[in-house]
Amino acid sequence: MTDIIKTIYNLPPRTVIRKFKQKLLDNSSHVFCLEDIVESPKYMRAQRGFDFLNRYQSILKKHLKWEELNFKGKHVLEIGSGPLLGWAPLSILMGCQSYTCVEPMFNPAVLDSDIIIEKYFLPLYKDINALYDSGISFKQFIDSLKKRVNFEKKELLEAQLSNSFDITLSNSCLEHIFQLYKNLDKLKSKSSLNNRFIHLVDLGNHRGTRNPFEGMYTMNPEAYYSKYGKNINLLRASDIQGLFDKAGFKTSMTLYYSFKDFYNEKISPYWFDRYKEEELFMKTVIITEQTKPKGP
């Protein structure tokens, strides 16, 4: 409850009223709301997609013989792409053949919103063109987002996917999926033979606490869900990699970072019996196709 009060306290009154209305009218809470997107500095930061991908690939290159993803001519799938098409704009500008966004809360109105086009897609277009000359005009870019990106406003298990995808991606999505093995099994069946993939998994509590594991390890998962709701599946890094392996993927798991500072709670035997302490404090990991470690 304190988390909700903290969030409400930090929002402008106009936004609080809108959020209450969304809750009351139930149906509108199942899609991303345009006003929420436009008001979110996080979502509206045009460099966000490139920053993330670039950072992930820099970390991968630090540890593995990782070759940067090349989107040219590729069929790409992103799971949980969020409100603004995830890495689709970047991938379109880098010449992908098709891009499929599987996002149950997707709101197609984002592609017709003048403010989102001017404040998000235009700076993104300028920035990515500065890095990779796409050779397409801004109008062609927006048309391509409308015509060459397939939107599946569904969860992965329900999505109708025709292609065999060359590249599959997700950014902080897998930790929100509860039947993860079933989903990975489907993902595997839709992946091309030499499919490449990056899945960033955030293993923290998603509650903005100073230590990202606060409240997580003092109780078992059932007690955690009744206290905080069922937002994250509470699988740890080795569980997730194990499910990828079980689904037939060959993977490498790269630690992005661990974080134990400020943690001062007692860890319940439920967690200590199952995991080493080192794993309990892995905050973010990147799961990719199996890649040799960077050697001498």
Ligand SMILES: C[S@@+](CC[C@H](N)C(=O)[O-])C[C@H]1O[C@@H](n2cnc3c(N)ncnc32)[C@H](O)[C@@H]1O
């Ligand atoms: C934490 S958000 C991350 C959004 C985006 N990738 C980003 O980096 O901002 C997780 C997203 O996954 C989506 N999601 C949750 N379960 C899903 C599922 N089973 N299949 C596809 N997407 C899902 C949610 O709707 C949400 O947009």
